[in-house]
Amino acid sequence: MISFIFKRLVQSVIVMLTVALIAFSMFRFIGDPINNMVGQDTSQADRAALTEQLGLNDPFLVQFGRFALNAAEGNFGISYKYRQPVSSLILERLSATLELSLVAAILTLVVGIPLGVYTALKGKGLLSKGIMTLSLIGVSLPTFLIGILLILFFGVMLRWLPTFGRGDVVALGWWTTGFLTLSGIKSLILPSITLALFQMTLIMRLVRAEMLEVLRTDFIKFARARGLPDRSVHFKHALKNTLVPVITITGLQLGALIAFAIITESVFQWPGMGLLFIQAISDVDIPIMAAYLVLIAFFFVVINMIVDILYYAVDPRLRADSSV
Amino acid sequence: MDLLNINNLRIEFPSRHGTVVAVDDVSLSVQPGEVLGVVGESGAGKSTIGNAVIGLLEPPGEMTAGHVLLKSEQIDTLNPEAKRKIRGRRIGMIFQDPLTSLDPLQTIEQQLVETIDLHLKLGEKKSQERAVDLLRQVGIPDPENRIKNYPHQFSGGMRQRVVIALALCAEPEVIIADEPTTALDVSIQAQILELMRRLCKDKQVGMIIITHDMGVIADITDRVAVMYRGKVVEEGTTAKILGDPDHPYTQSLISAVPRPDIRLRRFPMVNYIEAEGERSRNIDLSTHWLGRHRDFEAVDGPLLSLKDLVMTFVTKPAFFKRNRSTFNAVDGVSFDINEGEVFGLVGESGSGKSTVARMVCSLYKPAAGEVNFSGTDLTKIRSENERDFFRRQMQMIFQDPFSSLNGRMRVMDIIAEPIRFHQLASSNQEVEQIVNDLLDHVGLGAQASVRFPHEFSGGQRQRISIARALATRPRFLICDEPTSALDVSIQAQILNLLKDLQEELGLTMLFISHDLPVIRQMCDRVGVMKQGKLLEVSATEDLFEKPTAAYTRELLDLMPRLDKLSHEGLEVEGA
Incomplete structure (x- = not known):
C-alpha cells in the first residue's frame, strides 16, 4: 500500500513536470514576453536590461527550473493584462469554478446513478425507455446549445432564474460562496444543470451497462437462489459491485467538469477560472494560460490519485494481504 | 411420502426460430436422505429443471405443463414472493463455479449472516454463532477467524465449502447441486462429494445432483436419471444404470467415458448420437500440401x-x-x-x-x-x-x-x-x-x-x-x-x-x-x-x-x- 502510494506520487511528479514544461514553453515560443510587457517606445537598451533582469538570457534549463520552483510555490508571475499576480487572480475565481463544478458533480451522481439503476432493473418499462431516449439527446447536444436553450426558456421566457453571473456572494476569507444567498443559489441552477447534463447521461449509461453486467453474474444468481429479497440483491450486492468501475470514470469526469467548465462559464458569464482563461487567450496573457494549464493538470493528478486509493478501500481483492 | 416431486414438467423457450422445448415431460422424485443424479450432456436440459424447481427460470423460459410438489404442496403456482421465501429456506441451491458464486466485495460473514438472519430471524449475534458453526460443519479450519475473510482469500475448494454452508444456512429440505465439482480438482472433488453425501445423510436432506460427469454419479448418487434432449430416457438405481443400462443412449454415454483401467487404441464412439463431424473427405497426405515438407532435419x-x-x-x-x-x-x-x-x-x-x-x-x-x-x-x-x-x-x-x-x-x-x-x-x-x-x-x-x-x-x-x-x-x-x-x-x-x-x-x-x-x-x-x-x-x-x-x-x-x-x-x- 505504502509503496503503491509512493509509486503513484513519483508518477504524479513526472506528469506535473511535463505539464510545467509545456506551460513554460508557451512563454518562449508564443510571442516575445518583453514585447508583451513594454510599450512601443521603449529603447533597445531598456529592453536588453529588462531581458537580463527577468533572467531571459539564462540557459533553458535554469529558466525552467526557476519556473517550476516558482510554480510549486503558487507563483506564476504577473498577468500581462491585469498587472496583478496571477495567483491572486486565479484564487479569486477558483471558488466560483469549484462551487459550480461541485454542484454539477453532485447533480451528476445524485441523478445519474439512480436513473442508471432504474433503467437497468426496469429495462422493459416505458419510463426507462423514455429515459434512455432522453439520455441520447443529453449525450449528443452540445453544452453551449443546452445552456442557451435553458437561458431562453427559464431566463427570458419564464423569467424565473437569472441568466448570468453568480448573484450575491458572501466572502469567507479568500473563498467567496454563493450558497448563502438566495440570488447566489438561483444563479447556480442553470449553469450547473448545463454543466452536469452531459456527465449525468454518461454516468447513467455507464451505471446501466455495468449493472446489467453484474446482474448476469453467478453470485447474483446464487443470492437469488438463497432467497434474498430483490432489495438486497439489487442494492447490497449488485450496486456495490457496479460502482467499482464507475468510481474511475467519476474521478476522470470530475476533473473534466472543472476543466471544461470553460464553455458553461462563457455562456453564463460565470466569473470563474474558465472565463478568465478564455479572456487570457484572446489577450495572449501567457502567465494566466500557463497557470491555468498547470492548475488543471494538478486537479486531474490529485483526483486520480484519490480514485486509486478509493479503489483499495472499495475492493478487498486489491488489498495487499490477499493471501490464502 | 416423497420429499420433492416433479411431475410431467415441460419447459419451453420461445424464440424467433420457433419454440425450443428444453424439458419435455420429465417426472422425478426425491426422498429424504437420498441423492438423485441427473446426468446428461450439455443442452440436455438438466440445469433448466433445477432452475424451474426454485422458480428462477431465465426468461423467456416458461413452464407450460406439469407441476412441482414439495411435501405434496404445489410450489410452482405460488406468487413470486412466496417462491422467494421457499428459496434458501426449504430448497437450497449450489452452483458450478465457486470462484464466481460469492459476492467479491463482502466478507463471507456478511453473506452468511444476511442469509441466516433473513430466513431464521435469529438476530445478529445468534446468526454469527450459527455462521461459525456452519463453517465448522463444512470443514473450514479456524472458522472464527476465517469468517472475517473475503471470498478471494479462499481457495476454490474452500470457496465451494462456503457456498455449501450458504446453501445449508436455513436447513433446507432439498438441495439442488448444479455441477458442484466440475470446476474443482479431483482430490478436492472427492472431499466435497464426501461432505455433501455426509450432510445429506445426517440431516436427511433430499439432494439432486446435476452433472455431466459419470464419475460423480458413480461416487455419490443413489439413483440416476439420464437425460437426452430434454427427455429422461432412463431412470433407476445407480448400480443398475451404470452396470446394466437398457437405453442405447445410456450405453453409448457410458462407453465413451475414458477408461482408467486399460488402454484402448481408439475411443469408443457414442454411436447413438449423430456425430457432429465426421471426415467427409480424406486427404491423401502423401501428395497433399499438409503432408509435404515433413522432412525436418533429423535430431x-x-x-x-x-x-x-x-x-x-x-x-x-x-x-x-x-x-x-x-x-x-x-x-x-x-x-x-x-x-x-x-x-x-x-x-x-x-x-x-x-x-x-x-x-x-x-x-x-x-x-x-x-x-x-x-x-x-x-x-x-x-x-x-x-x-x-x-x-x-x-x-x-x-x-x-x-x-x-x-x-x-x-x-x-x-x-x-x-x-x-x-x-x-x-x-x-x-x-x-x-x-x-x-x-x-x-x-x-x-x-x-x-x-x-x-x-x-x-x-x-x-x-x-x-x-x-x-x-x-x-x-x-x-x-x-x-x-x-x-x-x-x-x-x-x-x-x-x-x-x-x-x-x-x-x-x-x-x-x-x-x-x-x-x-x-x-x-x-x-x-x-x-x-x-x-x-x-x-x-x-x-x-x-x-x-x-x-x-x-x-x-x-x-x-x-x-x-x-x-x-x-x-x-x-x-x-
Missing part, C-alpha cells in the same frame, strides 16, 4: 529437451527486490520428448503444467533453464526470424474453445492467418484450397470456412483450433487440456481426431491434462507435476500399474470409481 536424441526450467511470478510487487514476494510456478523441471512421441503432463490446478507449456512455446520467458528444441536452445534466440522458424514447427491447442478463437474473424481467415504469416503458400487461391482441405480433414466440411466461430459448438470450435494448429505444418503440437471443456461424447471424437493426426503426420505431442483416464488413452509417457515440481516420469502403462511417487498413487486412488460402469457392448477397433 540426435530427443526432439524437445527441458533442463531445470524455472518460472517465477511476483506475487507482491515492491520497489526493492528484498521486499518482493515471488513464487516459483515451475521449479526445476527437466524432461525429454522424443520425435513422434506423445508425452503427457498431469497434475492438479496450480501444479504448473500449463506454465511449462507456455515456456516451451516461448509465451513465457523462463527465469532459468533451457528449452532445447531440435538441438537449439529457444530461450537464447534473439532474432525474430529464427524465432518464427521454430514457431512454425510448434503449435498450441488451448483449453477453452470459446475464447481461443477471434470472434470477429471468419473461420477462413483464422486458419489462413498462420499460412499467410509464414508464407507457406504461393497464392491466395492455394491458401483457400488448403484451408478448405484442412477443414475437411478435421471433419468440419469446407462450407464452414465462411462462417464465424460463434456459429459452432464447443467441439466444432476445438476442431477449428486443431485445423489452425495444423496450418503451419507443425512438427510439434502442445495440447493444453484440449477436451476438458467438452462433453464426454465430443471428447471421444476430438481425442480420436488428435490420435489419427498424430499417427498420420508423425507429430510429436505434449499433452496436458488433469484427467488421468484421458492421459492413459493418449500418451506414451507421462510426467506427474505437483506444486511446480516434476515428481516422476515413466511410461504410461508403468505409471498406472506401478506408480513410484506417493502423490501419483494418491491421484490414482482418487480417480472416480468407474468399476461400476458397464463395458459390455463395447466394440473397440483393434483394442
Whole structure:
C-alpha cells in the first residue's frame, strides 16, 4: 500500500513536470514576453536590461527550473493584462469554478446513478425507455446549445432564474460562496444543470451497462437462489459491485467538469477560472494560460490519485494481504 | 411420502426460430436422505429443471405443463414472493463455479449472516454463532477467524465449502447441486462429494445432483436419471444404470467415458448420437500440401529437451527486490520428448503444467533453464526470424474453445492467418484450397470456412483450433487440456481426431491434462507435476500399474470409481 502510494506520487511528479514544461514553453515560443510587457517606445537598451533582469538570457534549463520552483510555490508571475499576480487572480475565481463544478458533480451522481439503476432493473418499462431516449439527446447536444436553450426558456421566457453571473456572494476569507444567498443559489441552477447534463447521461449509461453486467453474474444468481429479497440483491450486492468501475470514470469526469467548465462559464458569464482563461487567450496573457494549464493538470493528478486509493478501500481483492 | 416431486414438467423457450422445448415431460422424485443424479450432456436440459424447481427460470423460459410438489404442496403456482421465501429456506441451491458464486466485495460473514438472519430471524449475534458453526460443519479450519475473510482469500475448494454452508444456512429440505465439482480438482472433488453425501445423510436432506460427469454419479448418487434432449430416457438405481443400462443412449454415454483401467487404441464412439463431424473427405497426405515438407532435419536424441526450467511470478510487487514476494510456478523441471512421441503432463490446478507449456512455446520467458528444441536452445534466440522458424514447427491447442478463437474473424481467415504469416503458400487461391482441405480433414466440411466461430459448438470450435494448429505444418503440437471443456461424447471424437493426426503426420505431442483416464488413452509417457515440481516420469502403462511417487498413487486412488460402469457392448477397433 505504502509503496503503491509512493509509486503513484513519483508518477504524479513526472506528469506535473511535463505539464510545467509545456506551460513554460508557451512563454518562449508564443510571442516575445518583453514585447508583451513594454510599450512601443521603449529603447533597445531598456529592453536588453529588462531581458537580463527577468533572467531571459539564462540557459533553458535554469529558466525552467526557476519556473517550476516558482510554480510549486503558487507563483506564476504577473498577468500581462491585469498587472496583478496571477495567483491572486486565479484564487479569486477558483471558488466560483469549484462551487459550480461541485454542484454539477453532485447533480451528476445524485441523478445519474439512480436513473442508471432504474433503467437497468426496469429495462422493459416505458419510463426507462423514455429515459434512455432522453439520455441520447443529453449525450449528443452540445453544452453551449443546452445552456442557451435553458437561458431562453427559464431566463427570458419564464423569467424565473437569472441568466448570468453568480448573484450575491458572501466572502469567507479568500473563498467567496454563493450558497448563502438566495440570488447566489438561483444563479447556480442553470449553469450547473448545463454543466452536469452531459456527465449525468454518461454516468447513467455507464451505471446501466455495468449493472446489467453484474446482474448476469453467478453470485447474483446464487443470492437469488438463497432467497434474498430483490432489495438486497439489487442494492447490497449488485450496486456495490457496479460502482467499482464507475468510481474511475467519476474521478476522470470530475476533473473534466472543472476543466471544461470553460464553455458553461462563457455562456453564463460565470466569473470563474474558465472565463478568465478564455479572456487570457484572446489577450495572449501567457502567465494566466500557463497557470491555468498547470492548475488543471494538478486537479486531474490529485483526483486520480484519490480514485486509486478509493479503489483499495472499495475492493478487498486489491488489498495487499490477499493471501490464502 | 416423497420429499420433492416433479411431475410431467415441460419447459419451453420461445424464440424467433420457433419454440425450443428444453424439458419435455420429465417426472422425478426425491426422498429424504437420498441423492438423485441427473446426468446428461450439455443442452440436455438438466440445469433448466433445477432452475424451474426454485422458480428462477431465465426468461423467456416458461413452464407450460406439469407441476412441482414439495411435501405434496404445489410450489410452482405460488406468487413470486412466496417462491422467494421457499428459496434458501426449504430448497437450497449450489452452483458450478465457486470462484464466481460469492459476492467479491463482502466478507463471507456478511453473506452468511444476511442469509441466516433473513430466513431464521435469529438476530445478529445468534446468526454469527450459527455462521461459525456452519463453517465448522463444512470443514473450514479456524472458522472464527476465517469468517472475517473475503471470498478471494479462499481457495476454490474452500470457496465451494462456503457456498455449501450458504446453501445449508436455513436447513433446507432439498438441495439442488448444479455441477458442484466440475470446476474443482479431483482430490478436492472427492472431499466435497464426501461432505455433501455426509450432510445429506445426517440431516436427511433430499439432494439432486446435476452433472455431466459419470464419475460423480458413480461416487455419490443413489439413483440416476439420464437425460437426452430434454427427455429422461432412463431412470433407476445407480448400480443398475451404470452396470446394466437398457437405453442405447445410456450405453453409448457410458462407453465413451475414458477408461482408467486399460488402454484402448481408439475411443469408443457414442454411436447413438449423430456425430457432429465426421471426415467427409480424406486427404491423401502423401501428395497433399499438409503432408509435404515433413522432412525436418533429423535430431540426435530427443526432439524437445527441458533442463531445470524455472518460472517465477511476483506475487507482491515492491520497489526493492528484498521486499518482493515471488513464487516459483515451475521449479526445476527437466524432461525429454522424443520425435513422434506423445508425452503427457498431469497434475492438479496450480501444479504448473500449463506454465511449462507456455515456456516451451516461448509465451513465457523462463527465469532459468533451457528449452532445447531440435538441438537449439529457444530461450537464447534473439532474432525474430529464427524465432518464427521454430514457431512454425510448434503449435498450441488451448483449453477453452470459446475464447481461443477471434470472434470477429471468419473461420477462413483464422486458419489462413498462420499460412499467410509464414508464407507457406504461393497464392491466395492455394491458401483457400488448403484451408478448405484442412477443414475437411478435421471433419468440419469446407462450407464452414465462411462462417464465424460463434456459429459452432464447443467441439466444432476445438476442431477449428486443431485445423489452425495444423496450418503451419507443425512438427510439434502442445495440447493444453484440449477436451476438458467438452462433453464426454465430443471428447471421444476430438481425442480420436488428435490420435489419427498424430499417427498420420508423425507429430510429436505434449499433452496436458488433469484427467488421468484421458492421459492413459493418449500418451506414451507421462510426467506427474505437483506444486511446480516434476515428481516422476515413466511410461504410461508403468505409471498406472506401478506408480513410484506417493502423490501419483494418491491421484490414482482418487480417480472416480468407474468399476461400476458397464463395458459390455463395447466394440473397440483393434483394442
